[in-house]
Amino acid sequence: MLSDATVLVTGGAGFIGSHIVMRALKENARKVIVIDNFVAGKHKNLRNVARDKKLEIIPGDVRDVEVIQPLVKQSDVVFHEAASKLVVSLKTPRIDLGTNIVGTFNILEAAKGTNVRIIHASTGSVLGSADKPMPENHLPEPTTLYGISKLTAEKYCLFYAREFGVRVSVLRYFHVYGPHQDYHGEAGVVNIFLSRVLGGEPPVIYGTGEQIRCFTYVEDNVDANILVAFQEDTVGEVYNLASRARVTVKDLAEMIIEKYASEKMEPVYAPARQGENLRPIPDTEKIEGLGFKEKMAFEEGLEITKRWIEKDIQEDSYY
Numbered sequence: 001m002l003s004d005a006t007v008l009v010t011g012g013a014g015f016i017g018s019h020i021v022m023r024a025l026k027e028n029a030r031k032v033i034v035i036d037n038f039v040a041g042k043h044k045n046l047r048n049v050a051r052d053k054k055l056e057i058i059p060g061d062v063r064d065v066e067v068i069q070p071l072v073k074q075s076d077v078v079f080h081e082a083a084s085k086l087v088v089s090l091k092t093p094r095i096d097l098g099t100n101i102v103g104t105f106n107i108l109e110a111a112k113g114t115n116v117r118i119i120h121a122s123t124g125s126v127l128g129s130a131d132k133p134m135p136e137n138h139l140p141e142p143t144t145l146y147g148i149s150k151l152t153a154e155k156y157c158l159f160y161a162r163e164f165g166v167r168v169s170v171l172r173y174f175h176v177y178g179p180h181q182d183y184h185g186e187a188g189v190v191n192i193f194l195s196r197v198l199g200g201e202p203p204v205i206y207g208t209g210e211q212i213r214c215f216t217y218v219e220d221n222v223d224a225n226i227l228v229a230f231q232e233d234t235v236g237e238v239y240n241l242a243s244r245a246r247v248t249v250k251d252l253a254e255m256i257i258e259k260y261a262s263e264k265m266e267p268v269y270a271p272a273r274q275g276e277n278l279r280p281i282p283d284t285e286k287i288e289g290l291g292f293k294e295k296m297a298f299e300e301g302l303e304i305t306k307r308w309i310e311k312d313i314q315e316d317s318y319y
Contacts, residue, residue, distance in 0.1 A: 011082030013041030062103030178218030207272030209250030
């Protein structure tokens with residue numbers, strides 16, 4: 001589908017962005033442009049394709065309108081993955097606001113009057129929690145500054161689609177995991193738990209561990225991005241993107257310990273995190289109606305991710 005297209009991936013050296021880049025090159029895109037400020041993104045995420053002549057890597061920031069505007073205008077498809085994460089919103093909310101809102105605004109402004117197709121990466125954090133699966137039109141109740149900024153960006157996307165004809169769609173991600181996800185940080189519980197257990201340390205559970213997560217393997221996430229990008233009736237629409245895997249954080253910790261711990265251990269419990277959603281369960285019928293269905297079983301994805309972490313740790317220690 002991406003064959004012969006010029007593809008721009010913001011945050012293209014990051015976790016999900018790097019997988020989109022590799023897929024676009026695999027599908028024979030004419031050119032793939034990466035813009036990344038390399039705060040969270042890493043050059044090593046792209047090292048397998050770094051010598052591809054179709055790839056152009058531009059150190060830059062989506063907040064810089066003079067940099068982002070010409071890149072958008074020369075592209076056929078933009079996968080907008082650049083974002084400030086939850087932890088950043090807690091520590092430096094001004095950066096969160098600038099990246100998630102102003103950065104998105106810059107892309108939408110650049111797209112006015114063009115035919116460029118934009119897939120905007122949002123988050124289930126805009127919704128909050130509920131006792132029943134939440135459809136796309138569920139009343140948003142973000143509990144963090146990150147959720148607020150991402151919800152605002154969604155509103156800008158839908159407004160620009162409606163009022164200016166910008167061809168943008170919104171995908172709300174829920175608990176994506178897999179290779180290239182940072183396992184040293186404070187987000188990405190699958191990779192963090194795996195790295196700790198592989199290193200002989202117990203996983204740390206914040207709160208009771210009864211929080212439910214809908215783990216989606218990163219390649220399934222990429223499939224959904226491409227699926228939505230090439231259906232015209234998805235313009236101006238929002239889609240919840242998640243697998244049907246529903247796992248509590250406590251069960252995840254116990255599963256990883258049972259599978260991969262070299263010695264007996266128990267999870268460590270810590271105080272609950274501010275604003276954490278306990279039941280952020282989406283209704284995914286809308287995107288499934290387009291033909292999306294996850295291909296990766298959770299335990300298989302867990303094993304692939306574990307092998308990648310082992311290899312990455314070994315390579316880091318070597319270099």
